[in-house]
Amino acid sequence: MHDSLHTSPRPAAAGALPGTDLAPVRQPAVEFRDIAIAYGRFMAVRDFSLAIRKGSFVTLLGPSGCGKTTILRSIAGLVDVTEGQISIGGRRVDDVPIYKRNIGLVFQSYALFPHKSVFDNVAFGLKYRKVSKPEIARRVGKALEMVRLPGSERKLPSQLSGGQQQRIALARAIVFEPEVLLMDEPLSALDANMREEMRVEIKKIQKETGITAIFVTHDQEEALSMSDQIVVMNAGRIEQIGTPEQVYAEPATAFVADFLGKANMLPGTVAAVDGLVATIALAAGRSVTALSPRVLAPGESITLVVRPQKLQVAAAGACANRLAGKIVSTSYLGGSAVYEIDIGQGSVVRAYALIDGKVAREGETVEIGFDPAACVLLDAQGRRIA
Template sequence: MPEGVIPLQSSRPDAAGAEVSAAGAERPAVEFRDVEIAYGKFVAVRDFSLSIAKGSFVTLLGPSGCGKTTILRSLAGLVDITRGQISIGSRRVDDVPIYKRNIGLVFQNYALFPHKTVFDNVAFGLKYRNVPKADIKRKVGQALDMVRLPGSEKKLPSQLSGGQQQRIALARAIVFEPEVLLLDEPLSALDANMREEMRVEIKKIQRETGITAIFVTHDQEEALSMSDRIVVMNAGSMEQIGTPQEVYETPQTAFVADFLGKANMLAGTVSVADGNSATVDLAVGQTVKVATPRPLGVGSAVTVVVRPQKLSVGPAATTNRLSGRVVSTSYLGGSAIYEVDLGGTTVRSNTPISGTVVREGEAMEVGFDPAGCVLLDESGRRIS
């Protein structure tokens, strides 16, 4: 577990308190307990409990409408919760106005004042807090240095690129040293190259300042590359929480497997069970051997989940070989993505190129090792 990160808490307050105590004396920087957010009969967020340690970077990841932005806005004080409680440090804040929560906000559209200079945009929160003029000048200068835009104080937002405007928005959010930094899809308006650069910058600044950050995105690469922990959301509920490696390598549900990385999902039935291994007859008419975390019963319906990176192509020496035909090839330089039809089910392999790229329509074998997969039961949950 990354340093400074507290595990997911149970939805039961007594269990949550035990987890916090076991993690150490330091209180969580942010804590949600049994939070529900409803609009009339529609429940946008249900039974949401989470503890976030000071100085950690946690991402809420999920598709549009899953509740991730609603959770972020409830912490900021922009959305009222229906029940439960939210705390920042030792203070409960679900009934505290936004201006008393000491939170920095960075939005997708920057939300800069177009008629104000960079200096006045960054200094806005400090002036609101009645910080002395000399301190304002010093703090604004420090913030602009941190986002690598020194000397830009007199410019207007219209004179800056999109990436520079986002840096100014970030400087404005951190200049007054908030307890928590909230970032709501802050990179989605940028082009691909600028997004990648800003990922690195935001993470670097978060580490340098030691600020607790909560980041909302639907972009899997952003979540995997930036986070200490990822909270995968679906339909107002938490599907899974863990390190980037944990949620990617060991998805707990079919939703997580599919949403995060588009895993290959091969339905089948256990035909041979032998302790911690099993033979699965796939619905595509082929057979594979898999490692199992516990003995499975013959006849059990399972789904074999294999990540594209674990599905090799060609004559690699793997236990499981599946025959198919290439329906799509995407050349990526050092690797290629193949979509292979196994006979009614299409799988995807993302593999390094060791020779000639296989063309569409050609026969191909794909394979994976017995331990290179995760098994789901009939309900779509990981067998453990």
């Protein structure tokens, strides 16, 4: 496991979710210990423990209302914690006012001063820190070079595109060399092409500066493409922590499997076992084999998780598991297509296929296949079998 972050330093409790017990971080840049945050009777966050390694890029990922922005705001001092403590660089800060926390903030709305020049916007935090004028000029110039907008000091925000305004907001956040950079859905207001460009830019700047970055998004593609570690949240709790590869390929729960990549989830019952190979009778009326991390018991209820990319369409002869189905929808994407395929009993699976010729259409019967090792198995409680 990587040591960019972990949950509570206490030993993992019995029944703990796989994927949430990572090795301790020696000197965390940011640490949460048993955080709970309540708004009246509503618990927005509970049992949140996390340590983040200096210089890492960590993303809090989850649906709206899961608590990710609340956690981000608590680091900044914009939200008070109800229980627990937050430390930055080993110093407890949950009772420290925002202006005494060395933190850079980038918001979705940019939050630029419309009547101030780019220079004054970027220099704003430095002036409050009583930095000398020559040093302010040097740092602003350096920050604008990093975001690829040198020479824009005299412009107003209204003279810039949305992407350029976001770059200015980023320059303002890093110009005073904060200990931690916090970004709350910073790309959601940009168009698709600009979002992709800014993902690359933000990651590049973060690596160049070595700053510890905490990024909030509900966009799984952003999280997978930018992060060193991802913290998947749901209903105020941590569902899973891991590298992008880990949370995608080895989802710890049914929620993670469904939220991250919309995996195919096929309920079934163990019909027979041969060591670690289990025959699963699917609710769809078919039987398949799956490789399990442990020996399963006949009659055990499980859910088979198969990513759409792991399903082979119309070329399943080499696969151990082969299922016939009828295409109910086709989404052509240029070099690839997404098929929705009914495999019986109303069970519909999604398959991604590269296109090298004819695209299959609605109503066609196709054969899909997957390897027994290509699935993740969840138990009756929706937790990954490990």
